[in-house]
Amino acid sequence: MITLTINGKAHSVDAEEAMPLLWVLRDILNFTGTKYGCGVGACGACTVLVDGAAVRSCSYPAVLAQGKAITTIEGLADGGTLHKVQQAWIDAQAPQCGFCQSGQIMAAVALLKEKPQPTDEDIDAAMTNICRCGAYAEIRAAIHAAAKG
Amino acid sequence: MGKVTRRLVIFGGAAVAGGGLLVGYATLPWQTLDRARQIGAREGETLVATWVRIGKDNSVTVIVPHSEMGQGVHTSLPMMLAEELDADWSLVRMEQAPADMAFANQGLARGFLDDLTGSVPRFLSGPLDFVARKTAEAMNLQTTGGSTSVRFTGVAGMRRTGAAARAMLVKAAAAAWGVDEASITTENSRLVHAASGKSATYGEMAEAAAKFDVPVDVPLKPRKDYKIVGKPIRRFDIPAKVDGSAVYGLDKRLPGMRFAVIAASPVFGGKLKSVDEKPALAMRGVSQVVKLEDAVVVVADNTWRAKEALAALSPVWDEGANAGLTSASIIAGMDAALTKDGLSEEYASGDVDAALAGAKKVVEARYVVPYLAHAPMEVMNTTVHLEGDRLSVWGGFQDGLTARVLAAKTAGLPVDNVTLNHTAMGGGFGRRLPDYMDYLVRAVKVGLQVKGPVQLVYTREEDMTHGFFRHASVARMRGVVDDKGRVTAFLNTVAERHDPPEAGRFNYAIPNQAMRYASGTNPLPWGAWRSVDHTQLGFFIETFMDELAHAAGQDPHAFRRAHLASAPRHLAVLDLAAEMSGWNTPAPAGRARGISIREAFGTIIAQVAEVSIGADGLPRVHRVWSAVDPGEVINPATFTAQIEGGTIFGLSAALHGAITVDKGRVVEQNFTDYEMVRMADAPVQVVKVIESGAATGGAGEPGTAPIAAAVGNALFALTGVRVRALPFRLARFGAGEGAK
Structure with missing residues (x-):
């Protein structure tokens, strides 16, 4: 099990070491606002923030994000106020x-x-x-x- | 998007529905409602294409039979209807029409759907002109393509429906108040009788209005009275696209849903011989391997696991007849086809052969363009769920009705048993048109073998290598320039011809001209790609015109001008593009400009591109000026965005795009070897519009048509190197110094 902090909330997921963050977000936790475009880090459709830095989540193993703050498009707005x-x-x-x-x-x-x-x-x-x-x-x-x- | 339930869809013209007014309207431009009924409708069925519903709460819901893929039609079409209705825009909402026969012309729909190979039903193939046929196809079959939504559905359908609904509301108010219809005015969804001081909202009068027949011939507003059309209106679809809430096909999630990843035969037309399923089945999360005739599919509990397991398989393919194909062999076949007798003649005027034969000097050129992938950002996908004898389908399609019927056919179910749910669409550009729905058919085939809901996904690599590509082409052009610098002959001979009709033509006054083409020269699956044949023919014709200008020793703008004297709209955009770009002033050091003009999808567009060669020897496009006459503009913000975006789309192809074939396989796999224009390479664009008031033209595709030639002509002006084969990145210009 790995624990990921996404948009300020902790999630425990059973994902293998090699699984990219993108697929943990999209297919296990249903954060579908983050998109699959190319799978090889070439297009940027899967970009999320990890500790505030832009990361192409399709090419970033989810395990590396443990202990870090992940922000997806769903977590950008502050309540009802858009970023x-x-x-x-x-x-x-x-x-x-x-x-x-x-x-x-x-x-x-x-x-x-x-x-x-x-x-x-x-x-x-x-x-x-x-x-x-x-x-x-x-x-x-x-x-x-x-x-x- | 809201849902339209079947119980709303009844009646022959107007109906009380959910306590409001529902107006359906026959929108075929060449006939009245009666005539349309004669062709298509059955007793008790509704002949409708476009709809408006007015609620008791005074809301106006416009039901749009087209798909939104970023071109803005889910907003521009309601704008057109609301304008004629005199609606309060703040009360207007949009719903996409369900993929239901009730929202299609029964007769036309059946004609097409009985024969999904795309042939035109007999009753349409006669004397009906192109616009009429396209209108029927586009509106009644819910096709979104050919830049038709606004210029056909909007002009012929939305406006008339809005005007008809307004007329019915006025009739109802006149009857209720015992006054003359002519004495009632409408504004902001209110009916007012000034003399008596009586007024009512549309919502209050909607039920009474529904009792009147839908008027067929209603006068439309003069443009000077427009309050909504022509204003920059914010698109309905954008808020959900900035907060992650828009649900695209790939985002569909259902309880217990599985993910299926596919590998089709790498060689076109190949079949699956055998595959050892065990390596995949041994992997985590994998539930099933599905074998299709020409593909193998791994089903798992998430996309990544399915993808990894698919990579572990070693399917054996029967590669079939195409295993030896290469790009070179395909191009050689085209060259050979162009030298054979029996080419089809697209048009001819004067006697081009005699003019060429009698000329002292003939200018000749051969051009080549490669295959191109659509490569929309959202890869092909479809989600299906079979429950007993009922099938539900989710996805983004450029024709929901055809998608539904195709799903039913594939599943062997009656159409009524299939529900088609539109999702947001991450780009289409032609790839999601009815003839190219391989992903839908395969998803249904997989869904028939999987228990529970399943989402079929093409990886980017699968999407890139298994498209319906913009076809490759070779052109041989021959022309004659006389002593006075006038073109006297222009012969255009090309490999393959598709659509639209005007793509092979131009408005230059040339006494002897013809276009001839060879067919059947493209062995790969191919189809419509944003602006279709304009992508090749625009490059061929406008590059050759530039070559003729230089042969005549004339300035390319002045030369085109001299041949457009009898085409005032073309002349106006050509001159505007020249003026905008400072054509007659020198380009900045190390740069040069090129010009090009096309008429595409009813819109005339001239472009000037300003280029340089970078230190790496590769071309840079710094600025593009577009002068455009679409007749009229509905939503200025989206119109400009479409011209700019269409230009970028054409520029990506001109600079970078090539799908090549080796051993019957597509070589390019991903954006790593199929590059696009990105932010840093995107030229600064200026778009200026001339609203000539001519028939409304399209917006989505015209920007793509002239750009390759404008860039190539500029590169020639800069370097003296005439590049006749795309993409430009493969040309050698030598290192320049004009890189920014």
């Missing part, structure tokens, strides 16, 4: 199909934690997640708006 990045995403009407957006939002939260006023170059360097719909302009605008707000 400022989520609100900025709505204001910019950023999502199209939306499937990559949990990962994009988590990556943006991690970026803003490290660099509260990111430049375009900072955004280029940190935001490497794929958006197949091509909503990059709206995502960039939303990050800048969240930095201001």
Whole structure:
């Protein structure tokens, strides 16, 4: 059994050592807001925060997250109040199909934690997640708006 | 999304339903309700495609027969209906129509569904024009594709339904108050009779309104009176997409549900010969191995365990006839096909052969484009649950009704025994259209052998290697430029032709022109991919036009201009794109610009791309200016996003995209070798719209059509290297200095 602290709550799961965090979240604990996109860490759809840093959970064994604080998209809002990045995403009407957006939002939260006023170059360097719909302009605008707000 | 229950769906036109007004409306543009009934409906069945329900609480629910995949139709279509209804937008809600015959034209639906190979029913294959046929397909069969939702369903259906419902409410109020219909005004979901001071909400008048017949011919509002259409309205689907609550197909969870991961024959058309199931069955969580004719499936208690166990198997395949295929052999076959007699002629005017034969100099070029994968972010998947003789299906489909019928056929059940539940859809781009629902069929086949609910998942690798690809193509172009710099002949010969009709055409005034094509040159499964044949033909035609401009020694913008003198809308977007981009001013040092124009799905779009070559020798696209005339725009924010997104989609293909084949197998496996444009590589885009008031065009696909040629033309302007084979990353330009 491993114990994971997800969005402030402890969960005990019976998962083998090699099992990536993504599948523990999605298929065992039903945190389905975190998405499977590629399984090889190439697209970022599965991005979650582990101790505040962006981690591609498809390529991160769940056992490594023991004793750390895991935040998923479901844990970002504070009660009924959306996180400022989520609100900025709505204001910019950023999502199209939306499937990559949990990962994009988590990556943006991690970026803003490290660099509260990111430049375009900072955004280029940190935001490497794929958006197949091509909503990059709206995502960039939303990050800048969240930095201001 | 709410649920529409069957008991609401009754009556021939309008009905009291749950205490409100329900308006269904025959929306086939070429006929009245009676004529439509004659074709399709049976006694006691409802001929409806689009619906609005008005509640006693004054709510307005618009029922939309299309799927939302990020293009915004779950908002833009209700906007169109609400506008004509004079509804209070804050009271408007949206429901996706259930995959139910009651929400489809019975006759048209049956015609199509009896023959799922896609042939058009006889009564539609006659003199009906393209728009009529597409309208029937798109609205009545719930297909979401071809950029049709707004321009067909919205224009022909939503607007008329909204206007009809409004007219019925006015009739009801006039009768109740004993006044003239003409003296009643409507605004914000209220009916007002100014002279007497009487007023009522739509909700209060809805039941009385339902007793009137649905008027067939109702005047529509002039655009100048629009209060909702044309305003940036926030999309209904977005809040659930930022907090993780949107349930996509892959997110469906049911008690006791199992996860199934599939490996189909790596060679197209191959069959499963045998597989030793033991290595998988010995692994943790695995409950079952299911053998299909052409695939092996491992069923487990989670996706990862199923995936790991599948990897432990060594299936033996009968690889069949395609085991020797390579990309080179496929392209060679296309080249050979183009030299043979008997090509089909798509169109011809003048005498192109004589013009070519009599020319002093013929400009010739051969272009090649590879296969492409749709690669939506959400891999193919479907969840099914068979309980006795009832089957439930969950997933994202670009046609819910066809999905339901296909599931029923596969399971050998009556359609009535199958429930199709729409989930959110993580991208479609054509992959989830009716002809390509292999994942649904396989999920049902697996579901028939598994006890309890099961979710079939394609891994990214399976999704990438087993698509219905954008087909590869080769084009041979021949053209003649006369002494005055005018094109006198343009012959376009291509391998494979699909859709849409306008993709092979252009509006340049050229006296002798023709397009001919070879068929049957693509052995891989292939199908519609965002903007369909525009992706190849846009590149071929607009690159060749650029080559002709240079042969004539003319500026590519001025050269196109000179050939568009009789096409004012095209001329306007071309000039706007040039103006926006500063075409006649020098590009920044180390950069150059290229131009391209297409008419796609009823929308005219001109693009200018500004490029450089990086220190690594690879092309960079810094800026793209798009000038677009879609006739009118419904929701400006989503329209711009669609043009930008469509451009990125085409740019990913132009710069990076190639699905290649070796030994009958797709080589590319994942985003590691099928790269996309990402944030750092995404050009700065400027989109400007001309609302000419012409017939409403599409938004989802036009942005994809011109971009490859615009980029290639810019690369030529910069380097003098004309790249005639995509993707551009494979071209050698030499290291530049213009990288940002």
